[in-house]
Amino acid sequence: MIIVNPATEEIIADIPEDNRDSIQGIYKKALAAQQAWVTVPLTERVSCIEKFFHSLEAQKDTLARILTEEVGKPLQQSYNELNGARTRIQFFLDNSEQYLAEEWITQEELTKEKITYEPLGVIANISAWNYPYLVGVNVFIPALIGGNAVLYKSSEYATLTGLHIERMMHEAGVPKDIFQCVVGKAEAGQALLDLPLDGYFFTGSFATGKKIAESTAGKLVPVQMELGGKDPLYVMDDIPDIRLVAAAVLEGVMYNAGQSCCAVERVYVHANVYDAFCEAIQAEAGKMKIGNPMQPGMDMGPLCRPQQVAVLQKQVEDALAKGASVLYKSNELPAKGYYFPITLLIGVNHSMDIMMEESFGPVVGIQKVQDDAEAIDLMQDTVYGLTAAVYGSDSQRAGAIMQRMRTGTVYFNCCDRVSAGLPWSGRGHSGVGSTLSIQGIRAFVQPKAWHLRS
DSSP states (O other), X not given: OEEEOTTTOOEEEEOOOOOHHHHHHHHHHHHHHHHHHTTSOHHHHHHHHHHHHHHHHHTHHHHHHHHHHHHOOOHHHHHHHHHHHHHHHHHXXXXXXXXXXXXXXXXXXXEEEEEEEEEOXXXXXXXXXXXXXXXXXXXHHHHHHTTOEEEEEOOGGGHHXXXXXXXXXXXXXXXXXXXXXXXXXXHHHHHHHTSOOSEEEEESOHHHHHHHHHHHGGGOOOEEEEOOOOEEEEEOSOOSOHHHHHHHHHHHXXXXXXXXXXXXXXXXXXXXXXXXXXXHHHHHHTTOOBSOTTSTTOXXXXXXXXXXHXXXXXXXXXXXXXXXXXXXXXXOOOSSSSXXXXXXXXXXXXXXXXXXSOOOSSEEEEEEESSHHHHHHHHHOSSEESEEEEESSOHHHHHHHHHHOOSSEEEESOOXXXXXXXXXXXXXXXXXXXXXXXXXXXXXEEEEEEEEEO
């Protein structure tokens, strides 16, 4: 499998892929090893993860460079991702023992009752390339702490990072057969789906998630999926500083070149502040630097996948053909690499793909609305339900809007963020199940009820 730097189109590695036979062997090793891993005291499993936590800091320069080389995000954003992953791991280190401990429900009666938590067994973590550390630790950290064996399939676009995660896990004391990296593309993923695993945890597109759900339905095992989004943001008309809001919204759209599940993908602006907002966000977009992500000071690098360039171009052309116009478009992109210009469109509506289909890139439509009721109707007009954001001064007014959103997460005066202490979940085509928070700790174990009569 050829690994290509998306910023330069240079080959940076050639990695042997796993096939169906090798994946079957990986599974058999994991199945045999998991029975021993579950007997390791919880405190010792936590200790292994703590060592991995420290390795991320000690090796951050190498890990950040490799991440930038294979996915194309600016180097500082790779450091940010590593720091964010350590923050999430710290949450699991601080809370797992408490929420996986046995719970006595009744101790005074003739029959005593308690709950214990047991691992699912051997699980597949089919992960994503856009944030391989952040979306990965949501799954494999609580899974390992809970006593599971993990078959970790990193995206083919983040394979080198996945192999480094595997190496550091083993160096931290996690047995080699308990955490194993599966290398490959769709065929490797299908081989995992064909195994009799005890759970499947996927991060990626709705189309792939739907295939996974259909393929695993007959197994009757836990299947969780963090899928895409078409996340809306509404700017109310009581904004005291429109420039600051425009800068925050632009970052929510463009961070990681817009390649985030919770990136802002639709912007609705109250008519009273629409012109001022458009002027401000256009000015902010003009300040952004696009170029080689290894160079300091870059705000945006290339897209990770070359095929996404055509997807975004088609969305933009569709919008322009239906009456939209360009508010801002960056120019002078590097000659090589999978770059796409920052593109802000106005005069958009919901007949256009850019307002309805996931973009996953540095493009966004900005639509004028007359009041909160229109904003709510438009924000709700989607099959997705990951996040929704509102900017304004009146928290009660914003709260009434957020209450109406059919999304797993809502934001007031912020966007495009995740907190380890809160559940990360979606509605509709944005996925099923939760990671992070207490729910994310217990997503990888199953309760057992004990009735004990003396």
